[in-house]
Amino acid sequence: MSDFFKSSSVSSSPADMTARKEAVMNGVRSEIALASAQELINKTNEKCFAKCVTKPGTSLSSSEETCLSRCLERYLETFNMISKTYSARLSREREQRQNNQI
Numbered sequence: 001m002s003d004f005f006k007s008s009s010v011s012s013s014p015a016d017m018t019a020r021k022e023a024v025m026n027g028v029r030s031e032i033a034l035a036s037a038q039e040l041i042n043k044t045n046e047k048c049f050a051k052c053v054t055k056p057g058t059s060l061s062s063s064e065e066t067c068l069s070r071c072l073e074r075y076l077e078t079f080n081m082i083s084k085t086y087s088a089r090l091s092r093e094r095e096q097r098q099n100n101q102i
Contacts, residue, residue, distance in 0.1 A: 044075040 052067035053060065060068070 040075075040079060044072060048072055048075070 048071035052064050
């Protein structure tokens with residue numbers, strides 16, 4: 001990655017620059033996706049903990065464990081459903097744009 005920040009030589013082709021730019025953009029996208037996933041998990045944990053653990057102690061009761069498990073499962077199921085729906089929508093919109101350009 002340190003090569004990216006070196007001054008580009010005159011011999012660098014536009015294809016090389018495009019590939020480097022795309023590699024950096026993919027890295028940024030990966031970092032954003034990771035940060036978003038971590039934020040989702042943190043918020044989900046906070047909300048489920050607040051809902052399920054009424055009296056924090058040294059250990060969880062079986063009902064608290066069950067509540068936390070179900071709560072987290074519902075959040076993840078919902079997240080997966082929304083992600084699939086959103087991805088499908090993006091694909092449809094991308095396809096429509098390509099069809100309109102033809």
